[in-house]
Amino acid sequence: MAIRERPVVIAHRGASGYLPEHSFAAKAMAYAMGADFLEQDLHMTRDGEIVVIHDTWLDELTDVRTRFPGRAREDGRFLVLDFTLAELRSLRMTERFEMRDGRPVQVYPGRFPTGTADFRIQTFAEELELVAGLNHATGGRTGIYPEIKVPWLHRREGLDLATAMLTVLRDHGYRRREDPVYVQCFDPMEVIRVRTELMPALGIDLRVVQLIGEPEWEETWVETPDGGWHPYDDGWLQEPGALARVAEVADGIGPQVPMVIRTDPVTGRPTPTHLVAEAHALGMEVHPYTLRADALPAGFTSLDALHAALFRVADVDGVFSDFPDRTIAWLRAEGRRPG
Numbered sequence: 001m002a003i004r005e006r007p008v009v010i011a012h013r014g015a016s017g018y019l020p021e022h023s024f025a026a027k028a029m030a031y032a033m034g035a036d037f038l039e040q041d042l043h044m045t046r047d048g049e050i051v052v053i054h055d056t057w058l059d060e061l062t063d064v065r066t067r068f069p070g071r072a073r074e075d076g077r078f079l080v081l082d083f084t085l086a087e088l089r090s091l092r093m094t095e096r097f098e099m100r101d102g103r104p105v106q107v108y109p110g111r112f113p114t115g116t117a118d119f120r121i122q123t124f125a126e127e128l129e130l131v132a133g134l135n136h137a138t139g140g141r142t143g144i145y146p147e148i149k150v151p152w153l154h155r156r157e158g159l160d161l162a163t164a165m166l167t168v169l170r171d172h173g174y175r176r177r178e179d180p181v182y183v184q185c186f187d188p189m190e191v192i193r194v195r196t197e198l199m200p201a202l203g204i205d206l207r208v209v210q211l212i213g214e215p216e217w218e219e220t221w222v223e224t225p226d227g228g229w230h231p232y233d234d235g236w237l238q239e240p241g242a243l244a245r246v247a248e249v250a251d252g253i254g255p256q257v258p259m260v261i262r263t264d265p266v267t268g269r270p271t272p273t274h275l276v277a278e279a280h281a282l283g284m285e286v287h288p289y290t291l292r293a294d295a296l297p298a299g300f301t302s303l304d305a306l307h308a309a310l311f312r313v314a315d316v317d318g319v320f321s322d323f324p325d326r327t328i329a330w331l332r333a334e335g336r337r338p339g
């Protein structure tokens with residue numbers, strides 16, 4: 001049975017409620033707010049470097065459309081892994097937007113204004129140096145929470161993100177289960193590979209979290225014998241009893257908030273699903289995503305109501321929060337964190 005520590009606060013893509021996600025500024029702000037872990041979403045570049053960016057595409061986070069207009073794929077989108085690191089570094093990264101009627105519209109209007117200031121994409125190694133530097137300068141021990149994004153897509157392009165990521169982690173001193181790091185991935189086959197093949201081969205043993213998404217997101221695809229690719233149905237992860245298989249390779253799960261707690265349509269009360277109890281019975285931690293004050297799940301009218309439901313009712317072990325300061329403040333007021 002894993003030791004239940006205080007609930008951990010994971011800064012989701014940094015303090016992304018206040019600064020563009022995955023910018024160094026957003027990471028430094030989350031660090032200063034006292035987050036326990038800073039999250040990194042990872043993709044590889046065409047020349048085999050690892051960069052920190054959430055989307056598989058560049059077009060809703062950067063100015064790639066105007067900088068490299070001829071480099072879109074057939075669907076009109078710009079894949080991270082079609083660009084070299086030098087090209088990616090030349091882009092301006094910005095607050096998330098969507099194109100509507102040919103114009104960029106900010107997804108979260110109350111956040112940092114899209115298209116202003118100057119933010120850049122950085123490598124995974126540079127981000128580890130940022131965290132190590134801050135830990136050195138402050139005497140802190142803030143952790144990291146890197147995600148292997150779309151391993152199947154990287155494999156299709158001849159790239160092995162998981163091996164590259166684990167090698168960088170090892171070379172930066174992340175080697176043992178006690179080290180402040182969780183490795184996360186949606187792809188259950190990749191989680192098995194990380195645990196049973198890659199980490200033993202590299203001589204490291206880190207905590208691993210199986211993310212759980214909705215099947216219609218089509219997070220994971222598999223190759224058929226004829227060389228075609230089709231979506232893998234990961235809906236079994238949400239079935240009662242499924243976590244026994246996950247617990248063989250993972251230390252925790254990362255489900256979406258509505259997978260762990262729902263508002264009962266009759267009583268109006270937040271009601272836990274089977275997931276947390278089942279995970280705890282197997283000795284696994286539960287870190288749901290994502291807490292957003294400006295995009296609350298159905299049935300919740302405030303971020304603190306969501307905090308109360310997740311920490312008091314569902315009894316989760318940590319959360320991914322876009323507003324780590326507000327999650328920390330709630331836990332302090334609740335006496336679940338030192339002041």
Ligand code: CA
Pocket residue numbers: 039040041147
């Ligand atoms: Ca993520």
